[in-house]
Amino acid sequence: xxxxxxxxxxxxxxxxxxxxxxxxxxxxxxxxxxxxxxxxxxxxxxxxxxxxxxxxxxxxxxxxxxxxxxxxxxxxxxxxxxxxxxxxxxxxxxxxxxxxxxxxxxxxxxxxxxxxxxxxxxxxxxxxxxxxxxxxxxxxxxxxxxxxxxxxxxxxxxxxxxxxxxxxxxxxxxxxxxxxxxxxxxxxxxxxxxx
Numbered sequence: 010x011x012x013x014x015x016x017x018x019x020x021x022x023x024x025x026x027x028x029x030x031x032x033x034x035x036x037x038x039x040x041x042x043x044x045x046x047x048x049x050x051x052x053x054x055x056x057x058x059x060x061x062x063x064x065x066x067x068x069x070x071x072x073x074x075x076x077x078x079x080x081x082x083x084x085x086x087x088x089x090x091x092x093x094x095x096x097x098x099x100x101x102x103x104x105x106x107x108x109x110x111x112x113x114x115x116x117x118x119x120x121x122x123x124x125x126x127x128x129x130x131x132x133x134x135x136x137x138x139x140x141x142x143x144x145x146x147x148x149x150x151x152x153x154x155x156x157x158x159x160x161x162x163x164x165x166x167x168x169x170x171x172x173x174x175x176x177x178x179x180x181x182x183x184x185x186x187x188x189x190x191x192x193x194x195x196x197x198x199x200x201x202x203x204x
Contacts, residue, residue, distance in 0.1 A: 114168030
């Protein structure tokens with residue numbers, strides 16, 4: 010019996026995927042495949058997080074270049090509303106800081122709370138008009154918004170593992186993945202977090 014090498018790779022890939030050794034949706038020998046190295050520099054990089062699929066997708070020039078398995082906050086389904094709810098926020102953000110000395114290996118700080126979270130917080134009485142104005146001003150200037158309001162803050166993409174949901178609202182990757190992402194994206198990179 011003659012073995013088709015292409016079929017063997019497909020079967021092997023399927024078994025690795027089934028065993029949890031590859032992130033879901035990664036395909037071998039294609040851009041974005043698990044284990045493939047990034048071509049740097051990226052062109053207009055952006056990040057999309059799909060919470061329900063536990064995937065972070067990195068784009069360059071509007072093309073997928075890599076997908077990563079992620080872990081989320083301990084209450085991962087709903088959008089973040091307030092400090093301590095352990096939810097991962099949803100919406101449009103940007104990388105506002107890069108921390109090479111993170112207690113979670115490396116981290117990319119996100120611009121949470123964004124304008125929509127600030128508007129909801131003001132409407133619901135969670136923040137004052139002055140806090141709302143500070144958040145709006147920071148967002149308009151592409152800076153880090155205030156991190157210590159009742160809306161919460163310090164939402165990062167960081168390391169320390171992606172095997173199960175464990176963070177207080179952050180997006181966690183395996184250390185080798187955050188190293189690659191940390192080196193590839195600059196401050197200002199757009200980040201979209203979808204349910």
